[in-house]
Amino acid sequence: MIRDIDPDNIIIVGSAQWSRQPHNVTAAGLGQTNIACSWHGYVTWEHQNDWESSDADSWNTTVPVIVTEWGLGNNKNDGGLLDIYKSRGVINCFWSMSNIGGDEVKWSVLKETCNKISGWTAEDITENGAFILGKTKEWVNFYPVDLDVEPEDEVYTEFVEETGTLTYYYDDKIDTRTGVTELYIPGSIRFTGYNEKVLKGVIDPSMKNAPITSMRGMFEGGFNSETFKIQDLKKMTSIVGLENLNTSIVTDMNGMFSGCESLTALDLSSFDTKNVTNFAYMFMGCTGLQIVDVNSFDISNATDMRGMFSSCWELTTICCSNDWSNCQADTYIMFSGCKKLVGDKGTVFDNNTLDKTYARPDGGTSAPGYFTADTMTGIKKVQDVQKVQGVQESIYNLSGQRVNKPVQKGLYIINGKKMMVK
Secondary structure (H helix, E strand, O other): OHHHHOOOOOEEEOOHHHHOEHHHHHHHHOOOOOEEEEEEEEHHHOHHHHHHOHHHHHEOOOEOEEEEEEEOOOOOOOOOHHHHHHHHOOOEEEOOOOOOOHHHHHOOOEOOOOOOOOOOOHHHEOHHHHHHHHHHHOOOOOOOOOOOOOOOOEEEEEEEOOOOEEEEEEEOOHHHOOOEEEEOOOOOOOOOOOHHHOOEEEEOHHHHHOOOOEOOOOOEEEEEOOOOEEEEOOOOOEEEOHHHOOOOOOOEOOOOOOOOOOOOEEEOOOOOOOOOOEOOOOOOOOOOOOEEEOOOOOOOOOOEOOOOOOOOOOOOEEEOOOOOOOOOOEOOOOOOOOOOOEOOOOOEOOOOOOOHHHOOEOOHHHOOOOEEOOOOOOOOOEEOHHHHHOOOOOEEOOOOOEEOOOOOOEEEEEOOEEEEEO
16 A cells, blocks of 8 residues: 555564564565565563574565664663674664653663753763663764754745845745745745735746746736735746756646736746646736747647737747647647737737647748747847937847846847847
8 A cells, every 4th residue: 555655665564573573574575675674672671582593594684674673771781782783784773762751761862851952961861871872883983963953955935025026045044034935835825915016036046956846826926815816926027047947857837927917028948848748827917028938848748738828918929949839738728819929920910820720930821820930039130229229119138127228239129029239
């Protein structure tokens, strides 16, 4: 039954006579791997003699054994067990480490008066404990075990209201952050009370190591049943560091940017989506999005792409040189509401063609498509900086930030078209 749930982890099987006969339960592991048998023994009752029997010659050779419980009593004598464990390479657990007092004192390495969980001194350890620790020092590089639980790396966000910045981290420093922090649990309700205060998203370099398989709703806070509102990041104008996202094992990107109304451009050329099956509603409701680069997207395993670009009212350009029109995924209303979408050969949005049919590079009238066979960094038009500065148009840099005029030479998005200002 355990193997149906977990195929790999070690299963320790008990044995007869209070787990003192591991050789008699070997049939439990037939046909299985990573099975070990348990042995319990106490020197006080001379259980160490079990290891002198002829049957014991096979222990931890043909029969894997883990000593899950053994103890001394109060006699300062290990009965030779430590040498046996050492010579046979047996994993063993000593009973006990406790300060509960009473009869337990004669078994424990710690005194009843000890309240420490690490850094023990001679005053904290019983005579029994001093003996066992002294013995183990003879054959291992012993140092006191620190039982303080080390914090684990986690994926979480920090929101700093002063700057309006929401940052994704993957580290063990969540307790040191001074902003509002939340664990990232895909699909959960997040950003309560501050979703409309987020102006900028940041992906910290630590996220390169995040082993997450789902990025569902990463920038969409979910539906709050108390306020009856979706907690979208409506005012977030840019996301910096998207190249720091580890997407190589991700399978789910459902609604990843859904509802990010103020984003105007997304360069996702660093994404590795070979394992993604669910792209549904990934950009749904990004009503200000004008250009998105999905050239790197591998959709070979995709099964759900419904509404992927739906309600992207300002979307004019999807940079993609790959043909998605033959994919096996469900693409229902994939382009619904993309009324400004134009392929690079002039194919305009057709309200009767909302699925994968035109999800390909534009081939003109003979093979119409909604895609532009280019990248966001491709040069579409060259303008003199003086001309651009003299025109009152919507101008954005590649981080998605709106600017009044180009402050330096380089690539800009002007009225949804890529232009190199020279």
